Amino acid sequence: MTALLQLESVSKRFGQVLVADSLSFDVADGATLGIVGPNGAGKTSLFGMIAGDLPVDSGDIKFDGRSVIGLNAAARCRLGIARTFQVPHPFTGMTVFENVLVAAHQGAGLRRAAASNLAMEVITETGLDRHANTAAGRLGLLSRKRLEVARALATNPRLLMLDEVAGGLTDPEVAELVAIVRAVNARGIAVVWIEHVVRALLSTVDRLVCLAIGQLIADGEPRNVLSQQRVKELFLGTESTVAEVAQTAHAADTGGTTAPREPATES
Amino acid sequence: MNWINAIAQGLLLGGLYALFACGLSLLFGVVGIINLAHGDLAVLGGYVAVAILPSVHTNALWALLFVPPIFGAFGYVSQRTLLQRSLENGPLTTLLVTFGLSVVLQNALLEGFSADSHSLSIGKLATQALRINSQLSISYLRFGILVVAVVVLAGVQLLLARTSVGRQIRAVADDNEAAAISGVNTRHIAGIATGIAFVTVAIAGLANGMYSQFTPTSGSSLLLFAFEAVIIGGLGSLWGTLAGGCVLGLAGTIGAQIDSTMGTLIPHLVFLAVLAVRPSGFFPARAPA
Numbered sequence: 001m002t003a004l005l006q007l008e009s010v011s012k013r014f015g016q017v018l019v020a021d022s023l024s025f026d027v028a029d030g031a032t033l034g035i036v037g038p039n040g041a042g043k044t045s046l047f048g049m050i051a052g053d054l055p056v057d058s059g060d061i062k063f064d065g066r067s068v069i070g071l072n073a074a075a076r077c078r079l080g081i082a083r084t085f086q087v088p089h090p091f092t093g094m095t096v097f098e099n100v101l102v103a104a105h106q107g108a109g110l111r112r113a114a115a116s117n118l119a120m121e122v123i124t125e126t127g128l129d130r131h132a133n134t135a136a137g138r139l140g141l142l143s144r145k146r147l148e149v150a151r152a153l154a155t156n157p158r159l160l161m162l163d164e165v166a167g168g169l170t171d172p173e174v175a176e177l178v179a180i181v182r183a184v185n186a187r188g189i190a191v192v193w194i195e196h197v198v199r200a201l202l203s204t205v206d207r208l209v210c211l212a213i214g215q216l217i218a219d220g221e222p223r224n225v226l227s228q229q230r231v232k233e234l235f236l237g238t239e240s241t242v243a244e245v246a247q248t249a250h251a252a253d254t255g256g257t258t259a260p261r262e263p264a265t266e267s
Numbered sequence: 268m269n270w271i272n273a274i275a276q277g278l279l280l281g282g283l284y285a286l287f288a289c290g291l292s293l294l295f296g297v298v299g300i301i302n303l304a305h306g307d308l309a310v311l312g313g314y315v316a317v318a319i320l321p322s323v324h325t326n327a328l329w330a331l332l333f334v335p336p337i338f339g340a341f342g343y344v345s346q347r348t349l350l351q352r353s354l355e356n357g358p359l360t361t362l363l364v365t366f367g368l369s370v371v372l373q374n375a376l377l378e379g380f381s382a383d384s385h386s387l388s389i390g391k392l393a394t395q396a397l398r399i400n401s402q403l404s405i406s407y408l409r410f411g412i413l414v415v416a417v418v419v420l421a422g423v424q425l426l427l428a429r430t431s432v433g434r435q436i437r438a439v440a441d442d443n444e445a446a447a448i449s450g451v452n453t454r455h456i457a458g459i460a461t462g463i464a465f466v467t468v469a470i471a472g473l474a475n476g477m478y479s480q481f482t483p484t485s486g487s488s489l490l491l492f493a494f495e496a497v498i499i500g501g502l503g504s505l506w507g508t509l510a511g512g513c514v515l516g517l518a519g520t521i522g523a524q525i526d527s528t529m530g531t532l533i534p535h536l537v538f539l540a541v542l543a544v545r546p547s548g549f550f551p552a553r554a555p556a
Contacts, residue, residue, distance in 0.1 A: 051448055052447075052448075053444060053447070053448065072447070072452075073444075073447035073448050074447050074448075074450050074451055074452045074453065077447070077448055077449065077450040078450050082448070083448055085444075085445065089442045089444065089445035090442075090445070091437065091438045091441040091442055091445065091446070092441060092442075093437060093441055094434070094437055094438070094441065098434055098437075099438075101434065102434050102435060102438045102446070102449050102451060103449040103450060105431050105434070105435075105450075106435065106449060106450035106451045106452075107449050107450030108450070109450075151445075151449055152448075154449075155449060155450050
């Protein structure tokens with residue numbers, strides 16, 4: 001399978017802080033990739049550079065085989081790169097429907113009825129249909145996060161980058177979100193997901209990378225990555241074990257209950 | 268003048284103020300530029316008409332056909348070249364740049380047209396009025412300006428509320444970064460918004476030229492009234508701007524009714540009073556989320 005997104009020796013620093021140190025990796029078409037790492041590791045900046053909000057210092061970013069370094073954020077969006085913001089940025093004065101409609105018009109390049117239809121589809125897909133005519137500024141946190149996803153989806157992306165959409169949500173809410181993201185991926189959209197809520201990642205992604213000080217310190221099958229000593233030290237701390245994380249992931253997987261299930265009682 | 272007449276004339280004058288304020292409000296609310304050259308641009312609109320009209324028609328109403336489109340294009344180009352660059356350097360730079368533009372415009376107009384006052388002739392229409400009774404008569408011109416103001420404000424409001432471009436303008440005003448990642452070409456949209464603002468400035472400048480006289484330096488007082496109308500009405504609310512314009516107009520004519528020397532002072536005092544009591548204006552656009 002050809003790579004949808006390719007990063008080649010991408011570097012970026014803010015003064016003394018290195019957020020990307022000759023970073024290279026690929027994301028395959030339709031794949032899922034989770035990104036973990038300590039705060040300040042450069043995860044969000046990475047999204048900024050891929051989406052075009054943030055210029056790179058050096059290196060190249062290719063989307064579908066073609067360099068996008070010279071394109072602005074709007075042009076990259078039209079190519080099929082979509083992102084959400086960690087702190088939701090809705091257009092507060094507009095309704096949920098209008099928020100999504102802007103993306104369907106401009107990002108997906110649709111007109112009139114086609115744009116409205118796509119907007120309504122993704123609003124339903126993200127479970128926002130009850131709020132379609134609510135002013136986005138009045139939404140609660142979960143709905144705002146859903147709106148971030150809906151607006152990104154309305155641009156008809158091939159790559160969806162999610163920035164901590166599960167942060168601050170309760171377990172059942174996380175489970176709903178995981179279900180939405182899986183459905184999106186099932187439609188063939190590649191998903192790159194930055195998340196501290198590891199159980200949400202584990203139940204969604206096939207591949208996990210750990211980013212620290214602008215470098216990939218681990219890359220591979222999620223449970224393998226999490227069991228590596230350096231990842232544990234940097235990210236998980238000493239308390240959590242992979243078994244615990246995997247268990248809660250299983251809970252999020254199967255119903256999203258708060259309490260981890262006892263495997264023994266199930267048989 | 269009696270009281271009823273003062274009120275009627277005040278409301279009509281409010282239309283002119285609102286027309287001025289509309290572009291200022293739009294440019295600040297959407298693009299984030301406090302345009303100190305706003306009044307001078309309106310005056311420039313009058314002079315463009317003075318320069319081109321002789322080769323078109325003797326009646327200045329014809330200027331409404333060509334000055335606003337010229338200004339629309341001028342607005343788009345100045346946003347994409349001058350204003351966008353200054354915006355990227357922070358809000359203070361746009362203040363300095365538009366202030367500089369104001370100085371340049373005033374002096375260029377002085378150089379080109381001298382300090383003599385000009386006005387735009389619209390023939391007999393300028394003096395005709397609908398006589399309602401012995402004390403109250405409504406000038407067709409003033410009434411026409413109020414109607415134009417309402418149409419312009421309603422048009423801008425409809426454009427923002429109902430069209431795709433309008434939604435993009437609101438999205439950019441709300442969150443530039445989020446608009447960009449939703450595929451909105453933010454600079455193009457800022458250019459269009461500036462173009463629309465400049466069209467309204469041109470209409471206001473022409474209306475002012477038909478209504479009274481203008482000189483190269485009369486922009487500053489126009490800017491002051493526009494600012495006051497926007498702030499009394501509440502930032503970002505176009506209907507509030509119309510209300511703000513009418514409050515200023517009423518304050519002026521009622522003030523003049525009390526004492527003929529107070530006509531200029533009273534509107535500014537009313538503005539100060541509003542600023543003290545309701546600093547966010549009477550109809551602020553929306554409560555922050």
